Amino acid sequence: MQAPYVLETQQLSYRFGDGTAILQDLDLRVPAGSIYGFLGPNGAGKTTTLRLVLGLLRVQQGQVQLFGQPFAPHRLAALRRIGALIEAPSLYGHLTAIENLQVLQMVYQCPAARIGQVLSTVGLAGTGTKPAGRFSLGMKQRLGIAMALLHQPELLILDEPTNGLDPNGMLEMRELLRTLNQQHGTTILISSHLLAELEKMVSHVGVIHRGRLLFQGTLAELQQQRPGNARLWLTTSDAAKTMSLLQARGLDAQRHEAACSVPLLAPAAVADLVRTLVREQVDVYEIRPSQPDLEAIFMDMVTA
Amino acid sequence: MNAFIRSFASEWLKRKRSLAAWLVVCGAFFTPAIIFTAKLIRHGHLAAESAQPTYWQHLWKSAWESMAIFLLPLGVILATSLITQLEYKNNSWKLLHTTPQRYSVIFGAKLAVVLVMMGQFLLLFNVGIYLAGVLPGLLLGVPYPAAPIPYAAFLSDDGRYLVACLPIVALQYLISLRFRNFLVPVGGGLALWILSVAVLSWQYGYLIPYTYCSFTFLQGQPRFAQPVALLPWAVGYFLLFTGAAYGLYVQQREKG
Numbered sequence: 001m002q003a004p005y006v007l008e009t010q011q012l013s014y015r016f017g018d019g020t021a022i023l024q025d026l027d028l029r030v031p032a033g034s035i036y037g038f039l040g041p042n043g044a045g046k047t048t049t050l051r052l053v054l055g056l057l058r059v060q061q062g063q064v065q066l067f068g069q070p071f072a073p074h075r076l077a078a079l080r081r082i083g084a085l086i087e088a089p090s091l092y093g094h095l096t097a098i099e100n101l102q103v104l105q106m107v108y109q110c111p112a113a114r115i116g117q118v119l120s121t122v123g124l125a126g127t128g129t130k131p132a133g134r135f136s137l138g139m140k141q142r143l144g145i146a147m148a149l150l151h152q153p154e155l156l157i158l159d160e161p162t163n164g165l166d167p168n169g170m171l172e173m174r175e176l177l178r179t180l181n182q183q184h185g186t187t188i189l190i191s192s193h194l195l196a197e198l199e200k201m202v203s204h205v206g207v208i209h210r211g212r213l214l215f216q217g218t219l220a221e222l223q224q225q226r227p228g229n230a231r232l233w234l235t236t237s238d239a240a241k242t243m244s245l246l247q248a249r250g251l252d253a254q255r256h257e258a259a260c261s262v263p264l265l266a267p268a269a270v271a272d273l274v275r276t277l278v279r280e281q282v283d284v285y286e287i288r289p290s291q292p293d294l295e296a297i298f299m300d301m302v303t304a
Numbered sequence: 305m306n307a308f309i310r311s312f313a314s315e316w317l318k319r320k321r322s323l324a325a326w327l328v329v330c331g332a333f334f335t336p337a338i339i340f341t342a343k344l345i346r347h348g349h350l351a352a353e354s355a356q357p358t359y360w361q362h363l364w365k366s367a368w369e370s371m372a373i374f375l376l377p378l379g380v381i382l383a384t385s386l387i388t389q390l391e392y393k394n395n396s397w398k399l400l401h402t403t404p405q406r407y408s409v410i411f412g413a414k415l416a417v418v419l420v421m422m423g424q425f426l427l428l429f430n431v432g433i434y435l436a437g438v439l440p441g442l443l444l445g446v447p448y449p450a451a452p453i454p455y456a457a458f459l460s461d462d463g464r465y466l467v468a469c470l471p472i473v474a475l476q477y478l479i480s481l482r483f484r485n486f487l488v489p490v491g492g493g494l495a496l497w498i499l500s501v502a503v504l505s506w507q508y509g510y511l512i513p514y515t516y517c518s519f520t521f522l523q524g525q526p527r528f529a530q531p532v533a534l535l536p537w538a539v540g541y542f543l544l545f546t547g548a549a550y551g552l553y554v555q556q557r558e559k560g
Contacts, residue, residue: 051398051560054398054401054402055401055402055559056398056401056402056558056559056560057557057558057559058557075404076404076405076406077404079402079403079404080404082402084402086398086402086560087398088395090394090395090396090397090398090399090400090560091394091396092318092390092394092396093393093394094320094321094322095317095318095320095321099317099320102314102317103314103317103318104314104403106310106311106313106314106317107310107311107314107403107404107405108403108404109310131321147399
């Protein structure tokens with residue numbers, strides 16, 4: 001039976017040598033088959049969490065479970081099923097792209113044909129004898145991803161994978177990750193501070209700030225998490241008069257050039273507001289609720 | 305065992321075109337190239353030398369003179385440090401430690417690469433000595449040396465030098481696994497090598513693990529005689545340093 005969570009941490013905490021708390025009681029749960037966006041500003045603890053999960057840092061407190069089993073006693077079995085790219089890609093600069101992949105292919109014992117396949121997948125099939133050290137930052141990032149994909153992992157852990165990629169590269173990366181997730185069932189844990197980028201591809205989100213997990217759930221749940229953030233936008237024939245009418249009702253009204261906004265109202269209050277505006281001979285062109293985007297919710301969470 | 309062989313193959317590929325790989329080739333042919341050049345310059349003596357029954361022994365000794373005391377210890381210090389530096393320089397310890405390999409396999413495979421490179425160095429050095437011994441004569445029309453090559457004695461010497469180097473390999477491996485900064489293992493190695501040269505005439509010189517290459521070359525000279533059998537000491541130091549290096553490596557809190 002497949003474990004519901006591919007990755008699960010329980011009460012995971014980590015402190016630096018000087019006692020500074022980096023992570024506090026982190027309960028991360030990455031569902032099987034998901035694209036899990038691990039969001040947080042720089043220094044929030046994302047990379048430390050991923051390094052603990054992969055055994056690159058020794059766990060001080062708490063537990064890490066991968067594929068339903070504790071990580072430490074099943075380290076090799078778990079790592080066989082994981083592909084990872086942590087921070088800047090690890091490449092042997094004096095070797096070619098093919099040789100870099102051969103280094104891993106020997107360890108993972110995957111078919112040699114996979115090397116050509118993953119190089120084509122990331123668009124590096126024609127790099128020939130050029131040493132990886134002479135690649136651009138974007139090419140290095142692609143090769144790092146090719147190395148993570150080589151053994152067809154069930155769980156892909158990517159730490160800031162779009163660093164160094166141009167807009168087209170980011171688009172291609174997004175498509176690649178979606179394809180891996182949808183066609184091959186690969187679970188993807190992707191950390192980033194590029195919130196808008198993650199919003200376009202993730203199914204689940206974890207928000208971390210100062211070592212604490214502030215939110216965890218589906219993207220839809222996150223968007224519903226803070227309805228107080230949602231506002232009602234009004235575009236009328238007279239924005240100034242609309243503002244004064246809204247303020248006269250005691251609403252927290254804000255002017256946005258030709259439009260105004262107020263906190264989301266109940267349906268009856270919206271109808272009453274429209275009647276008032278029409279009665280005051282203000283034409284109502286558009287009235288719509290704004291769904292706060294991930295970035296707004298995120299900023300609201302981390303500044304709260 | 306299969307895991308170790310796969311890991312070794314992977315590590316061996318990493319050294320391709322690396323500075324450590326070039327160091328082995330260039331270091332092995334450096335002294336033979338000097339001997340070759342000297343023989344060409346002093347070509348008037350070639351025929352007489354070539355006819356001597358101890359031609360190969362003299363050639364062997366002159367080739368090992370600078371190699372045993374200077375070049376071999378320094379080469380081992382550099383090559384061992386460069387092999388671990390491959391991971392630091394490329395920020396790839398984290399890649400290596402997230403592959404499904406036991407830490408003992410990773411540790412052993414890297415050490416095995418250094419040891420095989422030493423074997424490769426000795427092989428190339430022997431080839432270089434042979435070429436330095438016969439090429440000048442062939443180029444200048446001097447007959448091939450009359451004396452047979454004493455293969456068994458030379459192989460025995462190779463083996464003793466290999467064992468004599470083991471403590472340097474193990475201690476350099478320990479230091480270079482612990483420190484990211486390349487200057488630490490190289491600087492530490494150089495300091496120990498200078499110390500080893502300074503204590504060659506001391507009766508307790510054998511206590512310094514970097515002295516064994518020099519003592520191997522100088523053996524038979526009463527001034528440098530040591531009260532103990534050196535090779536068992538070399539093996540002992542190698543085992544001690546390797547055990548310590550493995551313990552420290554496994555206990556590292558951060559693995560990339």
